[in-house]
Amino acid sequence: MKIKVIITLKNGVLDPQGKAIQQTLNGMNYKNINEVRQGKFFDIEINETDENKAKSQIDEVCKKLLANLVIEDYKII
Amino acid sequence: MKSSVIVFPGSNCDRDMDVALRKFGFKNQMVWHDEDSVPKSDLIVLPGGFSYGDYLRCGSIAAKSKIINSVIDFAKSGGLVLGICNGFQILTETGLLPGVLQQNKFLNFICKNVYIKINDNKNKFFKNIKKNILELHIANNEGNYYCSDDELKSIEENNQIAVTYCNKEGLENEDHNPNGAIKNIAGIFNKEKNILGMMPHPERMIDSYLSGEDGSLFFKNLLENFK
Numbered sequence: 001m002k003i004k005v006i007i008t009l010k011n012g013v014l015d016p017q018g019k020a021i022q023q024t025l026n027g028m029n030y031k032n033i034n035e036v037r038q039g040k041f042f043d044i045e046i047n048e049t050d051e052n053k054a055k056s057q058i059d060e061v062c063k064k065l066l067a068n069l070v071i072e073d074y075k076i077i
Numbered sequence: 078m079k080s081s082v083i084v085f086p087g088s089n090c091d092r093d094m095d096v097a098l099r100k101f102g103f104k105n106q107m108v109w110h111d112e113d114s115v116p117k118s119d120l121i122v123l124p125g126g127f128s129y130g131d132y133l134r135c136g137s138i139a140a141k142s143k144i145i146n147s148v149i150d151f152a153k154s155g156g157l158v159l160g161i162c163n164g165f166q167i168l169t170e171t172g173l174l175p176g177v178l179q180q181n182k183f184l185n186f187i188c189k190n191v192y193i194k195i196n197d198n199k200n201k202f203f204k205n206i207k208k209n210i211l212e213l214h215i216a217n218n219e220g221n222y223y224c225s226d227d228e229l230k231s232i233e234e235n236n237q238i239a240v241t242y243c244n245k246e247g248l249e250n251e252d253h254n255p256n257g258a259i260k261n262i263a264g265i266f267n268k269e270k271n272i273l274g275m276m277p278h279p280e281r282m283i284d285s286y287l288s289g290e291d292g293s294l295f296f297k298n299l300l301e302n303f304k
Contacts, residue, residue: 017132024129024138038133 003046003058005066006075008039013071042066078103078303080120083148085110085139090125090161090280097280098122101296110139114147119303120157121148123164125216125278135178135219136166145171157201158272162217165264165274174265174274175232176224181217182257188216190289191255193240193263193277194247200270202239206298210247211240211291213277215255215263220276222258222265232265239273240264 009015015037022036044061048054055076062074080103084091091107098105108115110128115121129138139145145167152158152173160168168174181187195209224232232238241261243249249261264275282292 017130020129020132020138024141027143028141 001046001048001051001054003044003054004077005042005044005058005062006039006077007042007062007067007072008075009037010071010073040066078119078300079117080105080122081108081115081118082106082122082124083108083110083115083144084124085126085128085142087128087130088124088126088163090163090278093278093280094122094124094161097283097292097296100283101293102300103296108144110142110144112144112147115144115151118151118156120159120299121151123148123158123160123167124280125162125164128163128167131219134170136163136168136170139163139167140170149173152267152272155269155271159202160272160274161278161280162215162220162276165276166219168272168274173272174267175228175237176222176265178217178219178276179221179223179257180219181221181255186216186218187220187255189214189255191215191263191277192243192245192247192253193275194243194249195240196238197236197266197270200239200266200273201302202266202270202273202295202299204298204302207294208291210243210245211277211279211295212245212282212289213279213291214281214288215277217256217276220258221256222262222276224259229259233260235268237266237268237270238262239266240275240277 018036018038025033046054067074080098166178195203240263244253254261279292279295282289
């Protein structure tokens with residue numbers, strides 16, 4: 001089955017890349033865009049039929065590798 | 078001949094380019110990315126580096142910068158535009174050149190000398206050049222040229238492949254392709270051939286004591302072609 005994971009920076013963590021994108025959008029005349037925060041998206045194919053099992057394994061994967069919990073949050077969807 | 082080198086935050090080959098252009102007789106000026114327009118020039122150069130920290134995608138933010146509209150107008154009116162390395166990435170992100178520069182095939186930053194073959198010399202950049210294989214330097218993480226099959230067909234039909242990676246003798250194959258670029262492409266033109274984007278750095282090969290002279294050949298020839 002497929003599991004999707006979104007990783008974002010925690011609120012308050014500086015995101016210079018997001019800031020540069022936001023300023024560029026303002027420069028392109030999208031003046032109403034006040035903030036951009038950039039994250040990561042993972043599309044994971046896992047050989048598992050039980051959805052709960054799969055999700056709990058991916059939860060482990062997020063904690064161990066995909067996200068750095070000091071600065072990032074993750075969401076499994 | 079007047080040239081302008083556009084300087085973005087994060088450009089780092091801008092001053093090398095300035096030295097090279099001046100050495101061979103261009104009256105060069107540096108133009109900051111936040112300017113409204115490029116002063117009157119015969120040649121605009123987008124230099125190598127890491128504009129805007131390579132944020133989002135290499136060259137993507139520079140392609141929407143304040144100065145770039147003036148560069149696009151100049152290019153569309155037939156002005157000569159040269160993009161080296163990050164400059165090439167910027168040209169593809171603006172849509173002035175087709176395709177995109179992807180991450181290198183083996184995920185490594187490549188910094189070495191390569192040989193490139195000039196595939197078309199009926200244009201202002203390479204007309205009358207004395208050699209057709211040049212030794213130049215590459216230094217990049219995203220130099221792997223990619224485009225769709227349709228785009229590739231159109232590029233080939235219009236003879237837009239400017240330079241390709243090869244060995245010293247001009248043999249082009251997978252062994253002499255440093256980064257996985259399709260058809261060993263190191264640089265391409267637009268259809269009209271007034272815009273050239275390439276990954277190798279001619280400005281790093283202008284002194285035999287430091288590196289080599291094949292960049293000198295390129296710049297000398299370019300200046301001659303303006304006369």
